[in-house]
Amino acid sequence: AQSVTQLGSHVSVSEGALVLLRCNYSSSVPPYLFWYVQYPNQGLQLLLKYTSAATLVKGINGFEAEFKKSETSFHLTKPSAHMSDAAEYFCAVSAAGGGSNYKLTFGKGTLLTVNP
């Protein structure tokens, strides 16, 4: 079984400050990990994904995440927050649901607000 825990349902930062969104996963097999962003009244957009190549993954809009196996973590960071980063962020793990079929299991999400 696989699961994702996102610490902090709501994170608030000032514009220009560091953004850190936490994600811990549980998986009985080597996982693939994803971060998605959801803007109001929209679907989910992929920010980045870990596929067992480099442990530091760079994504769109200046975001990056580091896979740490020993800590079972995949935290999302951005050095300097922008007002347009305000959205809800979801961490997800993909592992075999049976045979070779994979399904995404999502965390509960973290709402990021950016203060001017």
Add this chain to the structure above:
Amino acid sequence: KAGVTQTPRYLIKTRGQQVTLSCSPISGHRSVSWYQQTPGQGLQFLFEYFSETQRNKGNFPGRFSGRQFSNSRSEMNVSTLELGDSALYLCASSLDGTGGAQTQYFGPGTRLLVL
């Protein structure tokens, strides 16, 4: 390339009715997955279709069903609607759904309100 499209975008139904939602995947994508998103439960996997066959299923009652057509378009149906079915229903497509590294591309969702 056009993204994933879902119709309708908004829907209001009453308890006991049934509803059908539609999803058109990205051209060339053959796997379609459905998710339910609610404030309380978050994003939950409903089922996945590939080549007109349900290949993976989440933990939802039998009132939730789906199908996929030969052109990969998919529909999901919810019968005997309950108030708790009010949610955003998201569809996602991927090339063939095999290999965990495949990205799923999401549509904008259908927001269902059950009164």
